[in-house]
Amino acid sequence: MMSQRNRPRAPxxxxxSAGPSRVSGSLPGPAVKRYFVHTFGxxxxxxxxxxxxxxxxxxxxxxxxxAEQADLIILNTCAIREKAEDKMLxxxxxxxxxxxxxxxxxxxxxxxxxxxxxxxxARVPYLDLVFGPDAIGKLPELVNRVSVERVRVAxxxxxxSEEYVFPRADPGSSVGxxxxxxxxxxxxxxVCSFCVVPxxxxxxxxxxxxxxxxxxxxxxxxxxxEVTLIxxxxxxxxxxISFAELLLRVAQVPGIERVRFTTSHPHDLSGALIDxxxxxxxxxxxxxxxxxxxxxxxxxRMKRDYTVAAYLERLAALRGARPGIAVTTDIIVGFPGxxxxxxxxxxxxxxxxxxxxxxxxxFSPRPHTVAGLKEEEWGPVPHEVKVERLERLQVIQRxxxxxxxxxxxxxxxxxxxxxPSRTDPSRRFGRSPENRTVNFxxxxxxxxxxxxxxxxxxxSALLGDEAGIIDLPAIRPLRPRTEAA
Ligand code: SAM
Ligand code: SF4
Numbered sequence: 167m168m169s170q171r172n173r174p175r176a177p178x179x180x181x182x183s184a185g186p187s188r189v190s191g192s193l194p195g196p197a198v199k200r201y202f203v204h205t206f207g208x209x210x211x212x213x214x215x216x217x218x219x220x221x222x223x224x225x226x227x228x229x230x231x232x233a234e235q236a237d238l239i240i241l242n243t244c245a246i247r248e249k250a251e252d253k254m255l256x257x258x259x260x261x262x263x264x265x266x267x268x269x270x271x272x273x274x275x276x277x278x279x280x281x282x283x284x285x286x287x288a289r290v291p292y293l294d295l296v297f298g299p300d301a302i303g304k305l306p307e308l309v310n311r312v313s314v315e316r317v318r319v320a321x322x323x324x325x326x327s328e329e330y331v332f333p334r335a336d337p338g339s340s341v342g343x344x345x346x347x348x349x350x351x352x353x354x355x356x357v358c359s360f361c362v363v364p365x366x367x368x369x370x371x372x373x374x375x376x377x378x379x380x381x382x383x384x385x386x387x388x389x390x391x392e393v394t395l396i397x398x399x400x401x402x403x404x405x406x407i408s409f410a411e412l413l414l415r416v417a418q419v420p421g422i423e424r425v426r427f428t429t430s431h432p433h434d435l436s437g438a439l440i441d442x443x444x445x446x447x448x449x450x451x452x453x454x455x456x457x458x459x460x461x462x463x464x465x466x467r468m469k470r471d472y473t474v475a476a477y478l479e480r481l482a483a484l485r486g487a488r489p490g491i492a493v494t495t496d497i498i499v500g501f502p503g504x505x506x507x508x509x510x511x512x513x514x515x516x517x518x519x520x521x522x523x524x525x526x527x528x529f530s531p532r533p534h535t536v537a538g539l540k541e542e543e544w545g546p547v548p549h550e551v552k553v554e555r556l557e558r559l560q561v562i563q564r565x566x567x568x569x570x571x572x573x574x575x576x577x578x579x580x581x582x583x584x585x586p587s588r589t590d591p592s593r594r595f596g597r598s599p600e601n602r603t604v605n606f607x608x609x610x611x612x613x614x615x616x617x618x619x620x621x622x623x624x625x626s627a628l629l630g631d632e633a634g635i636i637d638l639p640a641i642r643p644l645r646p647r648t649e650a651a
Pocket of ligand 2: 355356357358361362364365398399431629
């Protein structure tokens with residue numbers, strides 16, 4: 167249910183409307199209306215899609231199992247790399263058939279919507295609605311406008327900081343889940359030269375800490391024991407207390423066993439945050455710290471604001487505060503002007519840090535970004551060189567991830583059980599404190615913490631046998647309605 171504070175409200179800026187051209191689809195019928203959200207991109211988008219579902223529930227919409235059964239199809243898009251945009255455009259083409267067959271309304275949300283605004287309506291004549299990340303709370307009003315007034319609408323105005331209210335998660339939609347995401351920030355004030363996020367997500371805004379604590383407490387009432395606090399750069403959180411303090415307070419919420427967060431910019435990794443890892447065992451021993459490159463020259467052009475030496479120094483302090491902490495990172499290869507020597511520095515850093523895992527990408531020039539505009543001047547890296555470098559990096563990282571995982575065979579790991587394994591439902595699935603995927607033979611219920619004896623390892627998952635229960639959840643997780651039926 168939507169709280170009073172989250173009711174649709176007027177935007178602070180003018181509505182960026184492409185109306186009043188006619189909507190090409192017919193009105194949803196009087197029967198229960200159904201929506202389908204196709205989500206692209208990061209966890210922030212996954213969370214936004216959930217909030218869209220909750221907003222639509224207030225006007226009687228229910229989720230549809232497939233797009234073909236929906237009266238409203240929303241593509242929640244990602245603009246971080248060109249490939250993500252291409253995927254969105256091809257999906258849009260597929261959903262056009264559903265629109266033609268059953269008159270479904272078609273909407274584009276998220277970063278591409280924010281980037282393209284009303285231009286998207288002109289480009290895609292069968293599209294009914296375009297709305298940006300700040301308009302999620304207004305979705306019921308926008309859908310009503312499109313279906314009742316029969317206009318095509320683009321709503322991409324930012325809501326300024328005094329007006330903006332973070333959509334509050336409905337704990338009812340977390341029934342059956344043990345681990346959940348909680349939004350603590352939106353937007354980003356950094357100026358990394360490759361990144362489109364500041365243009366698509368706007369200025370950084372922190373959610374008041376009281377709201378975060380209330381949402382976490384509400385989630386525990388349905389059995390959630392682990393939360394991941396999310397934002398583009400959580401280390402610069404300013405919601406009334408520091409991010410380190412926020413983590414410490416969330417860890418104290420009764421029922422919470424583990425607190426995680428993502429994502430962090432290395433230049434904001436404070437001593438207080440490192441100290442929080444030393445003090446509070448419920449802060450899970452995993453840190454995703456995107457380095458992007460192992461070359462100072464490349465980092466300078468990326469406008470990342472740290473050197474490799476400073477990054478390593480922070481990392482050493484972190485590992486000193488919490489020995490055994492898992493560290494993961496993001497890397498971009500083929501950034502404009504990246505030489506073979508620069509790239510080798512990234513390989514050397516990978517070997518030196520021995521990351522538990524890396525998410526690596528080839529550079530993709532993005533609109534409005536400095537690196538996108540200066541690619542020619544700085545020296546574009548040919549596509550085949552980018553791909554070859556990516557493969558070389560990934561071979562090394564796979565070996566390191568495999569070696570780290572192999573080292574756990576024969577040992578016991580703690581696992582918070584989330585349910586049946588996705589790959590083999592006869593097994594159980596959960597995660598270790600270091601965020602490793604663990605599938606195991608056993609019968610522990612979702613929400614239990616167990617010891618698992620590791621028998622096999624691959625770079626991406628551990629396999630083992632349940633060796634004993636550490637504890638059961640104080641609050642018995644409610645099962646989702648479909649499972650209970
Ligand atoms: N806020 C995070 C940080 O400061 O590192 C990054 C968030 S971004 C959504 C996720 C990752 O996408 C980045 O860390 C970067 O590696 C990658 N990325 C962003 N822009 C990119 C681009 N233009 N080309 C390739 N990869 C990109
Ligand atoms: Fe993008 Fe992250 Fe840099 Fe912000 S800090 S501009 S989200 S890469």
